[in-house]
Amino acid sequence: MIKGLHQVSQQVSRESSIVLDNQKSMNSPVEGPSPTTLASFWNGLRAEEPRHLDWPLVPPKASFGARSQQMRKRRSCDRCYNYKYKCAFKSSAGTCTQCERSRVVCTTLRSRLRPGRKPAPGQVGPNGSVHVWDIGHLSGVDDNSQRAQDTQSPALDSNTELGNRSNEFPRHGSDNNRQIIELSTAAQSPPKLSIALEVCSSASLERLFLLQISNVSCFYAANDIFMIGPTFAPSFHTALRYTRDCSSISLEGAYRAMSTALIWARHLAVSWDRVDISGSVLSLRELRTANICGILEALAVTTLGQTLAAFDVITACSGRSAMILRHSLTLIKPWYPALASTSEFDSITITPIFWDTVHCLLRRELPVVKYIARREAHVVDRMAGLCTGLLPILYDLCVTHNELSQTANRSEEKIVTLQRITERLSSWVPPLPLDHICHFSYLEMAAMRAQARMYRSAALLVIHRIIHPIGSEDGIAKLYADSILLTLSTYIALAGPGRKLQHVVFPVFVAMLETRNASQEIWKSLSLLSITPMCMNKLSAFVEFNWEKRHSGFTGSIFDLIGSDPGFVIVP
Structure with missing residues (x-):
């Protein structure tokens, strides 16, 4: 053994002398060793390398520096x-x-690519739905048990009654800290997307948020209540990403707050303490101190205002949503003509104007911004649909209604103005361009046409009640209300069971004020109210208050009753 150690020490001494000789040659003023010298040097090392040495000749990685x-x-x-x-x-x-x-949060939460060849393309999951399993896999969840659990949990469709699934997806968690939430697109958007989400860790919510940013299908599955159909998702998704990336105003907090609020309210997946309230507070501070220096900042403020207003409706329904929305529109009003001239911004700029106009119709206020229509084509909005053609008429109606509320005596001129607006509404027909027929699906076109007819009838009902107080010409008011509810029931029968109509809360609300025969189940057929029970309860409570006042002999203006209760929120 001593002899073996002696041989090893001699071998190391020979290698050290070779390395020292090479370093001396490198430091010499000669230009450098020839290729023959280098080749003989490395060949000599390989030939003289002892087979019984345990350490490598190449230095370990740690020696390269931290x-x-x-x-x-x-x-x-x-x-x-x-x-x-x-x-x-x-x-x-x-x-x-x-x-x-x-000024965004920098994260590195994505999973590392698995080694090996990619799997062959094919039908994945039951009925061809796509399942994202990497979230649970990275969190230490067994794949087999997770697949078995997923096959037993039904898809949570956006157009299906959520109350029937309260036992399957408890709001406050369950004993097993793994819940799989399937966010399904509407039936009119094949193929169906199912996202498996383990909600017990904040990293999973972060991954779902990043999926919404990078994937349009995932974005629509989580946010389809803000769109009439899936055809609007790509343009809306692109506009939000562009605003988020190019504006100096941070939108990260508002986006994250809305994402967690939807998971809490709509998919019954997390408890209230998981909703990102701090993000909404920071975004509200950002909106209050916003300084608009260009069109990108104006676009960001528009996005921020409607996002925070919708967040308030979904979470608290405190009545401050209209204040937030109108403040953002006031800030961007000087920049609105430039925003309206760019068609790529329509999915962001039209919705808050539509919401504010509907709010002012019942509150007798002036809309902050008047919609500017471009001449080249009729614009179809993700929320207003075909009603963009009604917005200028509704704005004039709001102005006349506000002027009448300022004076006790009604002038003949204002009554004539209301009659002209009535003629414009009666002659207005929802446009049906050929390019829209080819671009949208059959159900999307049916939904937009039903929505447009309901808003036209609702506007005519508002004019009728401006002229005639409660107790006068109630029969005509009931005809308008029955027309609205009939259009809604016709669409639901056409679309199929479990369907909901988007963005018709305003016409249904004014119809419920005029007809007593309507069922309270109508509220649940509206997508937004189905996930905001607090907002639905406040609207329903005011309807009951309206009928109590009528039965007690009230014969004043319906708008006086609406003005006496600022608690409920008027949404499109």
């Missing part, structure tokens, strides 16, 4: 990876330069 090792371990962040940006970190900084410049 900084180089850290650079090799660091991956690009999720945002730079999704948008194909060059991700660079400053020395030991925890945020990359791109995220620091955009």
Whole structure:
């Protein structure tokens, strides 16, 4: 054994002398060793390498330095990876330069690519739905048990009654800390998307948020209550991403707050303490101190206002949503003509104007912004649908209604103005361009036409009640109300059981004020109210208050009753 150690020491001495000789030759003023010398040097090392040595001749990775090792371990962040940006970190900084410049949270939560060949394309999951399993897999969940659990949990359709699934998806969690939530698109958007989400960790909510940013189908599955149909999803998704990436005003907090609020209210997946209230508070502060210097900032403020207003309706329904919305429209009013001239911004700019106009119809206020229609084509909006052609008429109606509320005596001129607006509404027909027929699905076109007819009847009913108080010409008012409810029931019968009609809360509300025969189940056939029980209860309570006042002999204006209760929120 001593002899073996002696041989090893001699071998190491020979190798050290070779390395020292090579270093001396490198430091000499000669230009450098020839290729023959280098080849003989490495061949000599290989020939003289002892087979019984346990250490390698190449130095270990740790000897290259801590900084180089850290650079090799660091991956690009999720945002730079999704948008194909060059991700660079400053020395030991925890945020990359791109995220620091955009003032967003820098995360690296995506899963690493699995080694090996990609699986062959084919039908995945039951009935061809696509399942995202990497979230549960990375969280330590067994794949087999998770698949078995998923096959037993039905899809949570956006157009299906949520109350029937309260036992399957408890709001406050269950004993097993793994719940699989399937977010399904509407039946009119094949193929159906199912997202398996393990809601017990905040990382899962973060992954779902990133999926909504990167995937249009996932975005529509989570946010389809803000769109008439899936055809509007790509343009809306692109506009939101563009605003988020290009504006200097941070929208990250508002987006995250809305994402968690929808999961809490709509999919019954998390408890209230998981809703990102802090993000909404920071975004509200951002809106209050916003300084608009260009069209991108104006677009961001428009997005921020409607997002925070919708967040208030979904979570608290405190009545402050109209205040938030109107404040944002006041800020962007000087920039609105420039925003309206760009068709790519329509999915962001039209919705708050539509909401504010509907609010002012019943509150007897003036809309902040008047919709500007472009001449080249009729615009179809994700929320207003074909009603964009009604917006200028509704604006004139709001102005006349506000002027009449300021004076006790009604002038003949204002009555003539109301009659002209009535003629414009009666002659208005929802446009049906050929390109829209080819672009949208049959159910989307049916929904938009039903929505347009309901809003036209609702506007005529509002004019009737401006002229005639309660107790006068109630029969005509009931005819308008019956027309609205008949259009709604006809669409639901056409679309099939379990269907809901989007963005018709306003016409249904004014119809319920005039007809006593309507069932309270009508509220649940409206997508937004089906996930906001607090908003639905406030509207229903005011309807009951309206009928109690009528039975007690009230014969004043219906708008005086509406003005006496600022608690409920008027939504489109």
